[in-house]
Structure formats: structure tokens, C-alpha cells
Amino acid sequence: xxxxxxxxxxxxxxxxxxxxxxxxxxxxxxxxxxxxxxxxxxxxxxxxxxxxxxxxxxxxxxxxxxxxxxxxxxxxxxxxxxxxxxxxxxxxxxxxxxxxxxxxxxxxxxxxxxxxxxxxxxxxxxxxxxxxxxxxxxxxxxxxxxxxxxxxxxxxxxxxxxxxxxxxxxxxxxxxxxxxxxxxxxxxxxxxxxxxxxxxxxxxxxxxxxxxxxxxxxxxxxxxxxxxxxxxxxxxxxxxxxxxxxxxxxxxxxxxxxxxxxxxxxxxxxxxxxxxxxxxxxxxxxxxxxxxxxxxxxxxxxxxxxxxxxxxxxxxxxxxxxxxxxxxxxxxxxxxxxxxxxxxxxxxxxxxxxxxxxxxxxxxxxxxxxxxxxxxxxxxxxxxxxxxxxxxxxxxxxxxxxxxxxxxxxxxxxxxxxxxxxxxxxxxxxxxxxxxxxxxx
Amino acid sequence: xxxxxxxxxxxxxxxxxxxxxxxxxxxxxxxxxxxxxxxxxxxxxxxxxxxxxxxxxxxxxxxxxxxxxxxxxxxxxxxxxxxxxxxxxxxxxxxxxxxxxxxxxxxxxxxxxxxxxxxxxxxxxxxxxxxxxxxxxxxxxxxxxxxxxxxxxxxxxxxxxxxxxxxxxxxxxxxxxxxxxxxxxxxxxxxxxxxxxxxxxxxxxxxxxxxxxxxxxxxxxxxxxxxxxxxxxxxxxxxxxxxxxxxxxxxxxxxxxxxxxxxxxxxxxxxxxxxxxxxxxxxxxxxxxxxxxxxxxxxxxxxxxxxxxxxxxxxxxxxxxxxxxxxxxxxxxxxxxxxxxxxxxxxxxxxxxxxxxxxxxxxxxxxxxxxxxxxxxxxxxxxxxxxxxxxxxxxxxxxxxxxxxxxxxxxxxxxxxxxxxxxxxxxxxxxxxxxxxxxxxxxxxxxxxxxxxxxxxx
Numbered sequence: 033x034x035x036x037x038x039x040x041x042x043x044x045x046x047x048x049x050x051x052x053x054x055x056x057x058x059x060x061x062x063x064x065x066x067x068x069x070x071x072x073x074x075x076x077x078x079x080x081x082x083x084x085x086x087x088x089x090x091x092x093x094x095x096x097x098x099x100x101x102x103x104x105x106x107x108x109x110x111x112x113x114x115x116x117x118x119x120x121x122x123x124x125x126x127x128x129x130x131x132x133x134x135x136x137x138x139x140x141x142x143x144x145x146x147x148x149x150x151x152x153x154x155x156x157x158x159x160x161x162x163x164x165x166x167x168x169x170x171x172x173x174x175x176x177x178x179x180x181x182x183x184x185x186x187x188x189x190x191x192x193x194x195x196x197x198x199x200x201x202x203x204x205x206x207x208x209x210x211x212x213x214x215x216x217x218x219x220x221x222x223x224x225x226x227x228x229x230x231x232x233x234x235x236x237x238x239x240x241x242x243x244x245x246x247x248x249x250x251x252x253x254x255x256x257x258x259x260x261x262x263x264x265x266x267x268x269x270x271x272x273x274x275x276x277x278x279x280x281x282x283x284x285x286x287x288x289x290x291x292x293x294x295x296x297x298x299x300x301x302x303x304x305x306x307x308x309x310x311x312x313x314x315x316x317x318x319x320x321x322x323x324x325x326x327x328x329x330x331x332x333x334x335x336x337x338x339x340x341x342x343x344x345x346x347x348x349x350x351x352x353x354x355x356x357x358x359x360x361x362x363x364x365x366x367x368x369x370x371x372x373x374x375x376x377x378x379x380x381x382x383x384x385x386x387x388x389x390x391x392x393x394x395x396x397x398x399x400x401x402x403x404x405x406x407x408x409x410x411x412x413x414x415x416x417x418x419x420x421x422x423x424x425x426x427x428x429x430x431x432x433x434x435x436x437x438x439x440x441x442x443x444x445x446x447x448x449x450x451x452x453x454x455x456x457x458x459x460x461x462x463x464x465x466x467x468x469x470x471x472x473x
Numbered sequence: 474x475x476x477x478x479x480x481x482x483x484x485x486x487x488x489x490x491x492x493x494x495x496x497x498x499x500x501x502x503x504x505x506x507x508x509x510x511x512x513x514x515x516x517x518x519x520x521x522x523x524x525x526x527x528x529x530x531x532x533x534x535x536x537x538x539x540x541x542x543x544x545x546x547x548x549x550x551x552x553x554x555x556x557x558x559x560x561x562x563x564x565x566x567x568x569x570x571x572x573x574x575x576x577x578x579x580x581x582x583x584x585x586x587x588x589x590x591x592x593x594x595x596x597x598x599x600x601x602x603x604x605x606x607x608x609x610x611x612x613x614x615x616x617x618x619x620x621x622x623x624x625x626x627x628x629x630x631x632x633x634x635x636x637x638x639x640x641x642x643x644x645x646x647x648x649x650x651x652x653x654x655x656x657x658x659x660x661x662x663x664x665x666x667x668x669x670x671x672x673x674x675x676x677x678x679x680x681x682x683x684x685x686x687x688x689x690x691x692x693x694x695x696x697x698x699x700x701x702x703x704x705x706x707x708x709x710x711x712x713x714x715x716x717x718x719x720x721x722x723x724x725x726x727x728x729x730x731x732x733x734x735x736x737x738x739x740x741x742x743x744x745x746x747x748x749x750x751x752x753x754x755x756x757x758x759x760x761x762x763x764x765x766x767x768x769x770x771x772x773x774x775x776x777x778x779x780x781x782x783x784x785x786x787x788x789x790x791x792x793x794x795x796x797x798x799x800x801x802x803x804x805x806x807x808x809x810x811x812x813x814x815x816x817x818x819x820x821x822x823x824x825x826x827x828x829x830x831x832x833x834x835x836x837x838x839x840x841x842x843x844x845x846x847x848x849x850x851x852x853x854x855x856x857x858x859x860x861x862x863x864x865x866x867x868x869x870x871x872x873x874x875x876x877x878x879x880x881x882x883x884x885x886x887x888x889x890x891x892x893x894x895x896x897x898x899x900x901x902x903x904x905x906x907x908x909x910x911x912x913x914x915x916x917x918x919x920x921x922x923x924x925x926x927x928x929x930x931x
Contacts, residue, residue, distance in 0.1 A: 251487070258483050304512060319513040322506035325581050357502065364495065372488060375481050385480035392484040396491040407498055 042099045043084045049103055050076050053110050056355075062332030063118035072113050072120040075128055076106045083135055090139070094377060094441040100370040101138060101419075101434050105131045107363055108420045111351050116337030123343070123422065130424045134431030141435020145199070147444040148383045155203040162196045162229065165189040166236060188425040190245055193233065195432050197249060198390035201226060201256035205386045226256065243291075244413035247401060251393040254280070259386050303408055313339060317349030317406045321357065328356030344421035345414050346406040363420065364399065371395055374440055384440040391433045506578045507571040517575040517582055519589035521554055521566065523597040524623070524818065525929075529554045530566055532573060536638040548634040549604035550595060553627050553652040553763075553816075556635040560642070561650050565591065565816055568762030575823045588825035592818045594623035599925040604628045606921040610911045611646075612885075613653040614922055615794050616901035619802035619891060622812045622833045624760070625899070626922055627795075629653040655765045657755075657791030658904060661874025662720040663889045664770075664786025666800060668728070669717060670848055671742035674840045676733055678847040684731070685710045692723035695776035700726040717872065718855050726781045736775040743772060745839055747796065760795070761817045768792040786874055794902040797889045801900040803836070804852065805870070805891035809845045811836040853893055863916035867892045867923050873915065875908070883907045888915035897927055 054073045063069050083102045087095060109131050113124035120128075145151065151158070168180060168189045180187045204222035230253045237246045257276070303311025303318075320336040323329065334353040336342050342350045351360045374388040398415050405412040416423050418430035510516055518532025529550055534541065547554065555564020566573060575587025594617075603614050603626050613629040629652040633645065672681050690707035692700045700722050702708065708721050716724035728734060740750060749755055749769040757764040770783040770790040782788040795814065802812040813834040820829040852870030860871055871890030878885055886908035891900040901922065903915045 255483055255487070259480055307512060315509075315512060318502075318505075318509045321502055322509035322576075322578065323513070323515070323581065325578050357499070361495070361499070368488060368492070371484070375484060375488075378477050378481060380477075382477070382480070385477050389480050389483050389487075393487050396487040400491055400494055404494055404498065407502070409494070409498060409501065 039095065042095065043080075046084075046099055046103045046106075047077065047080055050080060050106050050110070053107065057110065057114060057118055057331045060330035060333075061114060061118040062330065068117075068119045072110065072118065072124070075120060076109055079106060079109070079128070079132065079135075086139075090142070092142075092438070092442040094373075096377075097370055097373050097434060097438045097441060098138070100366055100373075101431075102135065104363065104366045104370070104419050105134060107366070110331075111347075111355065111363075111420065112343060112422055114331035114354060115334065115343060115350055116332060118332045126424075127343075127422050130422070130427040131419075133424065134419065134427040134434075137428045137431030138435040138438065141195070141432035142438045142442075143435075144439075145387065145436045146439035146442060148381055151199060151203050152206070152383070155200065158196050158200050158203065159225070159229070162193055162200065165193050165196070166232065169236060169240065186424075188423075190237070190240075190242075191425040191429045194245075194248060194252070194394055194429055195436065197229065197233070197252055198256075198387060198394065198433070198436065200229060201252065201259075201390055202383050202386040205256075205259065205382045223260070226253070242414075244401065244415045247413075248394050248397050248415065251397040252390045255389040255393040256386060259382070259389060313341060313346055314406060314408045314412055317346040318408060320349045320353035321407070324353035324356055326356050326358045328352070328354050328359065330354065341414070344416050344423055344426075345402065345412075347417055347421045348403045349406055351420070364403070367395065367399065367418065367420075370434065370437070374437065377441055379440040380443050384443050387436050388440045391437050394433065395430075503578055507574055507576055510576050510582070511571050511574055515582055516557075516570075517584055517587060518557060518566075518570070518573045519575050519587055519591075519823075521573070521591045521593060523593055523595045523600075524625070525596065525598070527597040529593060529595065529597060530556065530635070532557075532575075534636050537636065539634075539636055542636070545634045545637075547636065548632050549597070549600040549628050551632045551634050552629055552650055553595075553654075554593075554635075558635070558639065560639050563651065563655065563764055565593070565761065565763060569817070569820075572820045572829070577823045580823055583823050587823045588821055589823050590821045592821070593816050594625060594818050594831075595627065595816065596625045596926065596929050599626050599922065599929055600628045602925040603918065603922045604630065604632070606913075606918050607905075608911070608913060610913055611648065611906040612904045612918075613794055614901070614903045614918060615654040615798055616899050616922055616926060617798065617802070617812075617814050618898055619805045619812045619900040620833070620898045622814050622831075623818070624814050624816050625926055626901075627652060627654050627816070653904065654794045654902075655763060657766045657769065657793050658887075659876035659878055659885065660786040660790060660792040660797060661876035661885065661887050662786055663797055663872050663874035663887045663902075664784065664790055664792065665717065665720065665725060665874075666797075666804075666848070666852075666872050666889065667743065667746055667748075667768075668725060668784045669713065669851065670746070670800075670804075670840055670844060671739050672713075672728060672734055673844040673847050674742055675735065675738045678843060680733065682713055682847070684728075684733075685712055686716070686724045686727040687711070688721050688723040690723075692726050694726050694778065694781060695730055696774075696778060698778035700778070700781060714851055714854060717851050718859060720873065722785055725785050729775050729781050729784050734775075736772075739775075740772050742840075743770065746800065747839075760814055763816070765795050766791070766793045768796055787877060794887075794889075794904055797887075798900050798902040799836075800839075801870075801889055801891045801902070803839055804845050804848045805893065805898065805900055807842055807845045807849060808835075809838045809840040809842055811839065849893070852890060856890065860916060863914070864920045864923065866920070866927070867897070868894055869923075871919075884909060886915040888919050890919075892923065899923065899926060 057069045061069055080102060087098055109128050112127040113120050180189060204226060233249050234246065237243050303314045307315040316336060316339045320334060331354050334350060336350045336353050348360055371392045379385040379388050395418050399417050401413050401415045402417045404410045416426040520528060521530035523529050529547060552561060553564060555561040555566045557566055557570050561567060569591060573589055573591060575583045575589045607630045611630050614626055616626040617624045631646045631649045633649050687710050688702050688708040690702050690705050694700060702721055702723050708719050711721055711724045743750060747767050749767060750772050755769055756767045758767060771779050772783060773780050779788055783790045799811040799814065803809050806812060813836060815831050818831050819827050822828045849870055852872060856869040856871045860869060869890050869892050871888055874887040876885040876887060886905040889902045901919060903919050905913060905915045905918060
């Protein structure tokens with residue numbers, strides 16, 4: 033711990049933010065007895081303090097993302113516990129547990145992903161893990177669906193493919209130079225594998241008639257693809273850019289043209305002419321946002337909690353209604369800052385850079401799909417806002433992905449523990465000029 | 474490090490695109506939130522006022538509550554102002570209900586003390602006077618200031634008082650739930666104004682005014698069909714001025730057939746005036762959101778009976794009274810451009826802040842100033858020669874019309890025109906339905922309307 037003052041101040045800031053939210057719950061909230069918000073407050077503050085303490089056991093260069101993560105997770109817990117009426121039972125406890133899971137997943141993600149060499153050497157395992165997820169979807173979901181039901185728990189294996197896909201993109205970045213002659217073509221095996229993987233994911237989503245997550249995978253793939261173009265020895269030319277853009281355009285046009293009927297319906301839906309049918313959720317969401325205004329109707333005072341999927345698909349609107357658009361924007365702002373940390377403290381290797389870009393792409397696209405979809409700016413899909421929407425799989429995976437982001441801030445390079453070594457892929461002259469940043473928060 | 478920076482650029486791209494989307498979303502929500510709320514069951518409507526502050530609609534009134542304003546207080550403009558109940562969809566309130574909602578994104582719904590209101594250009598007192606002038610007969614009357622575009626009178630009978638609700642819906646007479654000023658009606662000889670404008674524009678005033686055609690009481694056109702004149706023994710040789718004053722059908726039938734009036738150019742002029750020709754899909758123009766039907770007629774062949782009949786305003790020709798009135802504005806202001814009418818003068822939001830204010834707008838030029846001046850003179854001469862007695866107090870330019878409807882079983886009487894006085898620039902159209910069933914005339918209603926408006930103006 034290089035700067036304990038800064039660490040303490042950050043803890044206080046997070047506690048203060050949550051205390052302010054809880055004060056709003058106490059003053060403006062709709063609850064039966066004072067015990068309900070009191071239990072919620074206890075749970076939130078306990079999780080804060082426990083995580084702050086647990087962080088002390090992890091030696092990191094920066095803790096910024098960790099503080100932001102616990103800030104946003106407990107914000108989410110307070111939101112989810114307030115929908116309809118402030119209480120800490122049933123679904124609220126379930127969400128609290130998933131929040132704890134997300135924090136644990138973050139730690140696991142950090143430990144696994146910080147070392148470039150470890151994953152680089154075992155990247156076959158990543159492909160195997162993706163394969164297992166795909167097989168699980170094909171075999172265990174029963175019907176053509178993305179969900180696996182194990183007792184009371186529903187799992188969505190396609191969610192788990194997201195971080196694995198990012199890792200597949202990141203670990204293969206250094207293989208760009210290894211071209212192999214196949215017939216008349218010079219090919220890079222890893223690129224072929226990634227393209228094949230993307231194609232399989234597309235087919236799988238098509239088969240499950242659930243194309244909601246497809247844009248997220250596409251965003252990860254596009255960011256990885258762009259980074260391959262930017263790779264040091266890659267030949268950059270206008271021709272490359274134009275070809276890539278044209279290919280993307282053709283794929284998009286074909287995809288829209290031959291999209292299934294249910295997708296076409298959503299592309300051309302007029303929600304206000306069908307407010308009791310397909311447009312029900314979106315129209316209710318927009319009415320709720322309008323009703324909430326800037327400052328909201330108060331925790332637990334909304335009506336959107338009576339609408340299906342208020343806690344995940346249209347969660348942005350539910351928060352806007354009860355807490356106000358201003359608060360909902362602040363919540364999104366916190367997530368954006370979390371994603372923007374690698375812009376302030378840049379990654380040290382292409383592996384970490386690719387990982388950061390993948391996580392950033394996945395999160396922004398997922399948030400865009402959820403928020404803009406529920407507000408009728410784009411077709412409505414059933415994806416979640418990371419950390420805010422309820423859902424175990426999403427929380428766990430989002431936590432893991434933030435762990436990947438944390439690992440880019442405290443990387444282990446050249447497999448030497450605890451030391452900041454430059455990546456072998458960076459030119460020697462430039463890496464020497466770069467000062468090693470040290471920051472606590 | 475260049476590549477790491479590129480990676481950061483890619484991340485920045487995703488973040489910037491997302492932030493741009495969020496900014497768009499916030500703007501969208503700000504702009505559309507009133508519309509969203511109108512789709513919920515939670516809204517508190519404000520007031521609609523006339524030009525003198527008189528109430529035309531009160532959103533706080535409960536159905537059947539006549540204690541505040543009295544019985545049938547709103548009936549004169551009831552089917553124009555309307556309400557939000559959904560029975561009438563083409564009304565001022567129905568089309569502007571979002572602006573009338575006492576809601577703002579920052580304040581939410583304001584149950585009491587909200588100041589959302591539509592301040593209209595209508596004159597409630599004059600409308601009531603005109604409504605009463607119909608004395609139980611059906612019809613409609615519309616008048617506006619052709620310099621500013623403010624609609625002052627727009628009444629249509631039968632009408633309803635929206636505070637009475639719709640429990641007696643089954644007993645409502647046809648036309649109760651719509652303002653007839655907005656719908657197409659057979660224009661009768663008022664259509665001849667369009668034909669004369671077209672001929673003046675194509676042939677030029679000098680050539681047209683020099684022409685004469687003979688009326689012997691009936692005219693057999695080039696396709697062998699007979700066009701009758703209302704004057705059994707004919708009018709003899711007629712100039713254009715005389716033909717307009719006498720409303721002589723044989724004159725106009727011969728004018729349509731005249732080779733000096735190329736038929737294709739005539740059609741083009743009609744289209745420029747806004748007619749949908751020969752079964753084209755009917756279009757609408759908007760007055761503060763309210764849809765008003767555009768004119769339509771049949772023009773297929775200059776020697777064809779239906780075409781000639783259409784140019785005289787019979788057959789399947791349909792024009793809304795408001796459009797007839799708007800053409801008068803293009804003549805009266807001498808520019809050939811219509812003054813576009815409007816009903817809303819200003820809109821205030823829940824805090825009473827003016828959010829919209831009307832301004833005068835004009836159409837594209839429909840015909841030249843020379844044509845406008847000639848047509849104006851023809852109508853003023855007609856007014857001076859034939860209406861000085863029936864509409865005595867104003868210098869008016871007019872054209873009357875008799876429209877045969879319901880296969881000739883009934884005749885509607887129309888009068889379109891304008892007042893040529895700098896301080897009282899009014900264009901108008903009056904339709905009196907089934908003129909043979911009443912002692913009233915379109916002229917008497919026009920006189921009442923102009924007197925009511927001038928007394929208000931003074």
C-alpha cells in the first residue's frame with residue numbers, strides 16, 4: 033500500500049456515496065417498517081467494508097477500478113432492493129449474493145488474466161472452454177434456448193463465452209507474425225480460428241433464435257480485428273481499412289436483409305401503435321422515465337416494477353422512474369469511468385491492450401443495447417446492463433471481465449511476479465522512455 | 474507505444490459513440506416526454522382560450538359539469554376545438570394534446586395551478602353569433618384575416634358541447650363530430666373563381682377580358698352534351714365580368730373548349746392551385762396539426778361534359794370551405810400567394826412560459842400579381858353590383874355558388890369572398906346547406922358574421 037491516505041479517502045468516498053443513497057431511501061422511500069431499509073443499509077455497508085478489507089490482501093498498483101466496482105455494485109443492490117417497495121428479501125437477497133459473486137469473480141479474473149505468459153501457453157484451454165459452453169448450450173438447454181435450468185438456478189452459458197472470447201482474441205494477438213503457407217495463401221492459424229469461432233457463435237445464436245448478444249460478440253471481434261490491423265508489423269494501408277469497412281457493411285446489409293421474421297418485426301416496430309402488445313415494455317419504460325423526471329418519484333414509488341423484466345431488460349427505466357434520470361446517468365457514468373481507466377493508465381502490452389478494448393467494447397455495446405433498446409432508439413433486445421440488471425450469469429461474467437480490466441492495471445509481464453517488466457513485443461527504445469507509473473488509487 | 478495508443482483510440486471510439494448515444498437519448502427524452510405522458514393514463518389538461526381570453530376548452534371540467542360555464546357554452550366551436558376523449562380525432566385539442574398537458578420533465582404532472590394553454594386566434598363571441606345566425610339550419614362558416622392568417626370564425630353546424638359527453642352519441646346528427654370547414658364539399662359556381670384565375674393566368678387578362686361568348690339558355694358542347702343555363706332565355710353575348718356576375722354556365726363551357734385556353738395548361742394551373750385531378754389520392758394540408766382536405770376534380774378532356782361540369786363546380790368536384798377561403802386571400806392581398814391560416818396564436822407550458830408563437834406564413838405563388846389584380850377587380854365589381862344591398866356595410870369582392878348535392882335533391886348555397894378594407898382584411902366562405910328549406914341566405918349569414926367581426930375589431 034503506497035498511499036494509505038488515498039486508500040482511506042477512496043473507502044470514505046464510496047461509503048459516503050452509499051450513505052447518501054441510503055439516506056434517500058430512508059427519507060423518500062416507500063417501505064413498511066424502518067427495519068426494511070435498515071437491513072438493506074447494514075448489508076450494503078457490510079459488503080463495502082468487507083471488500084475494502086479483502087482488497088488489502090491483494091497487492092495491486094492501482095485500486096481505482098475496484099473502488100468503482102464496489103461503488104456500482106452496491107448502487108445496484110440499493111436500486112434492486114427498492115423496486116416497488118424497499119425491502120431486503122427474496123430477489124433483493126438473490127441480487128446481493130450475485131453482487132458478492134461478481135466481486136469474487138473479479139478477483140478470479142484479476143488473478144487469472146494478469147499474467148500474459150500463463151494464458152498464452154494455455155490458450156488451447158480457452159478454446160476448449162468455449163467448446164464446452166457451446167456443447168452445453170446444444171445439449172442441456174433442452175429446447176432451442178440459451179438457458180440451462182439447474183434446480184432454482186438458471187445459467188446462461190453464452191454469457192460465459194464472452195470473457196473467453198476476449199481472452200482468445202487477446203492471447204492470440206502475438207501470433208500475428210506467424211504466417212503459414214497453406215496451398216497458395218499465407219495464413220495465420222489464430223486468425224482463422226477466431227473467425228471460425230465468431231462464425232460458430234453467430235450460428236449458435238441464430239439456432240437459439242436469440243440474437244440479442246450477437247452485437248456484443250461482434251463488437252469484441254471488431255475491436256480485436258482492428259487491433260490486429262494496428263499491430264506493429266501489420267501493413268497498414270487505406271486499402272486495408274476500406275476493405276474491412278466494406279466487408280463489415282456487406283455483412284451488416286446481408287444480416288439485416290435476411291434477418292428472421294421476429295428480428296424484422298422489432299426493426300420496424302412502432303411501439304406506440306401496439307402499446308398492449310409488442311410495444312408494451314418499451315412504451316411503459318418511456319412513460320416511466322417521463323414520469324420520473326430528473327429526480328424520480330422516490331425509491332419504491334414506481335409503477336414499472338409491475339412490468340415484466342423491470343429488473344433487467346428495462347432496468348434503466350425502472351431506475352429513472354424511482355431515482356430520476358440524473359441518478360441513472362450518474363450510475364452509467366461510474367461504469368464508463370471504470371471502462372475509461374485504461375485510457376488514463378495505459379496497458380503495458382498488446383495482450384492487456386486487446387483485453388481492455390474487448391471488455392470496453394463488450395460493456396459499451398451491452399449497455400447501449402439495453403438502454404437504447406428499452407428507450408426505443410434501436411430494436412429491443414433482452415441483454416443486460418452489466419452490474420445493474422439482475423441475473424447471476426451476467427453479474428458473474430461482468431465481474432470476471434472487470435477483473436480482466438483490473439489485471440491490465442497491475443500486469444505481470446515476462447512471468448516475473450511482482451515486477452513491472454515491459455512486454456517483449458514493445459520496441460526496446462520506446463519502452464525505456466516510458467516512466468513506470470505508480471499509483472495507489 | 475503507437476499501437477497501445479491505437480488500442481486506446483479504439484476504446485475511446487466505443488466510449489465516445491456510447492456517450493453520443495446517451496446525449497441523443499437525453500435530448501430525445503426531453504423533447505418527447507410530454508408525448509410519452511399523453512400515452513399514459515396520467516395527464517392533466519390545461520385550457521384553450523379565444524383571442525380575448527374567453528375559455529374554449531377547460532381540461533379540468535368533469536363530464537356533464539355545466540355549472541361553471543353554462544349549457545352549450547362551447548357548442549359554437551365544439552367540433553373544432555374537440556377534446557381528448559378519442560371520439561373526435563381531427564380537432565385542435567386532439568392534435569395538440571401534448572402541448573396542453575400540464576406536465577414538464579423537470580416538474581412532472583402539475584395537478585393544480587398548471588398554466589399549459591393554447592391561445593387561439595378564434596373570436597368566441599363572433600363564432601357564437603354566427604352559430605346562432607344559422608338558426609337551426611346546417612352549414613358552416615369560416616373567416617380569417619388574410620394579412621395575418623388568424624382564423625377568427627370557424628363554426629360548423631350541427632355541433633356539440635364536449636362537456637355533455639358522448640352518452641347520446643347515437644342521437645347525434647351526421648356531421649356533428651367534424652368541422653365541415655375542413656372537409657370537401659361541392660363548391661358550385663364558387664369553383665368558377667379557380668377557372669377564371671386559370672384562364673387569366675394562361676391567356677392574360679387583356680385577351681380574356683376582350684373575349685365574349687353567346688348564351689342562348691343552353692349550350693350543346695362539342696361532345697354533343699347539353700349544358701343548361703339557369704337563365705332560360707339566355708344571357709346573350711357575355712364578357713368575362715358579366716359571365717362571372719351572371720354565373721353563366723354556357724359561357725364557361727365555351728371557355729373551356731376555347732383553343733386559346735390549352736387544356737394541358739389548364740390542368741397544370743389547377744394542380745398549382747392544389748387540386749388532385751382525375752381520381753388521384755386525396756391529400757391533406759395541416760392547420761396547427763388539424764388535417765384539412767385538399768380540393769379534387771375531374772379534368773380529362775375539354776369537350777367532355779364532366780370536365781366542363783367540374784370547372785363549374787358540380788359533379789365530383791370537392792373543395793373544403795377553408796381552401797376556398799384561402800384562394801380568396803391570394804386574390805385579396807394582390808400577390809397570388811395564399812396567406813396560410815392558423816388557429817394557435819401562442820402556446821404556454823406548465824409554468825406559463827410561451828413556448829410557441831405563431832407567425833404569418835404564405836404559400837408559394839399560385840398565380841401572378843396581374844392575375845390577382847384582375848380577379849380582384851372582377852369580384853369587387855360583382856360585390857358592388859350585386860351584393861351592395863344584401864351585404865351593405867362592407868366593400869366586398871364575392872362569388873356565390875349553388876351546389877347540387879344528393880343527386881340534385883338538395884342545393885347548398887355558398888358565398889366566398891373578401892373584404893377590401895385595409896383595417897378589416899377578412900376573407901371568408903359560408904356554406905348554407907339545403908337552401909330551399911330555410912328563409913336564410915348565405916349573404917345574410919355573411920352579413921351577420923362580418924358585422925360581428927367588425928364590432929369586435931372596433
